[in-house]
């Protein structure tokens with residue numbers, strides 16, 4: 001029998017007025033741009049929940065390609081980091097501080113969602129939902145960015161019951177979640193992956209095709225003609241090949257090829273198109289019902305360098321997740 005949870009020292013109704021300083025917290029960090037070898041797992045200032053935010057004691061935080069893109073300095077516009085920089089955009093954990101104006105969540109609740117600097121012992125989330133009790137911490141942590149991104153692009157494509165879509169890069173973090181959400185919404189999904197992931201795509205319900213030269217022909221053969229929309233996850237296929245698959249170029253949405261707009265496709269980076277809470281709510285429900293299965297590979301925070309190297313390699317199946 002499950003024993004009742006121990007009372008938390010900071011009751012929910014007082015949490016918004018308490019700024020609890022933690023004596024020693026650790027976070028993944030870097031002070032110079034570079035490869036994963038510049039990362040260290042070291043002490044850091046304790047973060048606090050601002051208005052509309054919560055702080056969690058992190059039980060798991062996922063690795064997204066954006067982490068090593070930021071780390072590389074490719075997105076720094078030539079600036080050098082003046083002080084330690086932190087990484088991570090999603091996590092799962094136990095609420096330990098509730099920011100001003102936040103309702104419906106209390107200290108001690110188990111949640112997952114999206115935030116900043118989440119690859120740490122404590123992190124601040126800006127959007128979250130309750131973690132279903134049956135869902136592992138690592139799986140919940142893996143669902144934040146991938147779930148929000150998938151929901152956003154499938155909505156932009158207007159994917160609904162009976163549509164046929166092509167997901168280019170269907171076996172990775174975003175792709176595998178997008179495949180399963182699209183199927184849950186009643187779509188038929190054709191997805192691409194390398195040879196090693198063809199069976200995996202089949203397992204999650206997609207019709208697999210190999211990416212690379214001739215991919216558009218293989219998709220047409222699988223679909224019996226054009227498709228209703230293309231979700232370009234990997235950003236590797238020439239955009240003209242992708243637009244040849246749809247009636248209107250705008251029915252191609254890319255999250256990784258920022259030049260795709262030149263060919264009439266749409267590029268999505270979030271912003272106003274994002275509705276994180278709704279997306280996370282749907283994802284939590286699909287996870288709890290077993291309609292969404294996320295394959296995770298976990299690494300202790302101290303071994304984050306290995307996870308970053310695998311992510312950089314570009315052939316992740318499912319998600320890489322860091323755990324304390």
Ligand SMILES: NC(=O)c1ccc[n+]([C@@H]2O[C@H](COP(=O)([O-])OP(=O)(O)OC[C@H]3O[C@@H](n4cnc5c(N)ncnc54)[C@H](OP(=O)(O)O)[C@@H]3O)[C@@H](O)[C@H]2O)c1
Nearest residue numbers: 065169171172173174193194197211234236255256269315
């Ligand atoms: N704009 C946004 O809002 C947003 C949000 C999230 C992510 N992203 C970006 O989206 C991209 C994917 O993210 P992710 O988390 O899914 O990455 P990931 O987990 O590393 O997965 C990458 C996937 O790409 C596939 N792939 C490799 N070469 C390919 C090719 N030539 N054609 C098609 N697929 C290929 C791989 O399949 P195999 O393993 O079978 O080779 C792998 O499954 C990254 O660039 C990321 O930064 C953008």
